[in-house]
Amino acid sequence: MPLRKPLLASLAVIAAGLALLGGLSILQSAERNAEPATFPEGDPKRGAYLARMSGCIGCHTDAENGGAPLAGGTAIETRFGSFVPPNVTQHPNAGIGDWTVADFARAVRQGTSPDGDPYYPAFPYAMYTRMSDQDVADLWAAFQTVAPAEGGRDGNDLAFPFSIREGLHVWRALHFEPARFEPDPARSEAWNRGAYIVTGPGHCGACHTPRGLLGGRDDDRFLEGGSDGPGGAKVPAITPQALKKAGWAHEDLVTALRTGLTPEGDSLGSGMGEVVRDGTAWLTDADLKAIATYLLEPRNPNGG
Structure with a gap:
């Protein structure tokens, strides 16, 4: 019986945490719906330039091992574990071939998958959120020209508790605020x-x-x-x-x-x-x- 009170206390903490995560999940759903219903026509040439500027090529391509362009990169080692940049070719299963431009926009600017799951912030969506609708459309047009390729889905290797993806809702509440870039009129x-x-x-x-x-x-x-x-x-x-x-x-x-x-x-x-x-x-x-x-x-x- 002496374990009863600690056990109840632990369950109470877990329940409170799940309630918090549930509430944050609702807020996240609202974020997903914040993307526009339509996007402007994309320019693949400008999108390819933005992909270079954004680091997409280097991160999502395992060039050292002869990987196909954007078919998944080498692991990024951090104090939380290793993150493997995924396949972002037009492959319908291994890549993003079955995505829509709205799915792409939510991933890039809000850090959520088409199913609403949060991405780890090793993917720098907290900075990509500053991109305009035209930027997203251009990137999307460029990514659609990438040939489908297999592979690149080996997955992350993270230490507990960072391996629990639901905890990212808390991280997002603390550290992520969607916002487009606003130029400073006082600057050049x-x-x-x-x-x-x-x-x-x-x-x-x-x-x-x-x-x-x-x-x-x-x-x-x-x-x-x-x-x-x-x-x-x-x-x-x-x-x-x-x-x-x-x-x-x-x-x-x-x-x-x-x-x-x-x-x-x-x-x-x-x-x-x-x-x-x-x-x-x-x-x-x-x-x-x-x-x-x-x-x-x-x-x-x-x-x-």
Whole structure:
């Protein structure tokens, strides 16, 4: 009998947790219905460019092992376990071939599957949420041109309790707020373009912003770096103050993002090297200059 009270207390906690999750699930359903009924016509060429900017190619392609484009990437190691980027080809079973553009929009901007299940935030939907309807339509048009491929569904390997997907409802309530990008009228066109790329599809803050106990970004320390990058790698600060202190100039940043070479002639680290190879090296000079403009100009702590 001495175990009766602790057991009842534990059951009460579990019941309360399930009630909370149930309530959050209802809220999440409302989020799913927030996407527009129709989207503009997509431009696959612009979508392919956005896919490079967003890191889709590098993340969802296992290039080292000869994987088909977007047929699933290599595992991303974190302190919570490993996340395997899934197959996003047009395969109807292994990929997203049976999705609609609305399904795609909910995944990209709200982090939920067509069935309403939450995605782990290793998928940076908390930053992709800033994309416009036209961005989503263009990406969707580009993804529809990707040939179907098998594989890429090996699954995640996460430690308990992070392996319980329902717990993501709590994470989302604490750390996710859907919001489109809003330009700052007091800033230049280049600064706003850079802000859109860095805080949106480029998702620089996913690695360069410190994260808390549950993996939520500390936006009061936006781009201040940290020791919790992929594979436990240390990630440097890229605030205006940090970059200028380290001697980075505008053209240095543009060159590094295009070639992967630092002002001293060194190569950027393996993680950032992959970002350059699969992403920023493909961007236009205008966009690279916009990123540099945004990174080097003082801004608010939350990235504004």
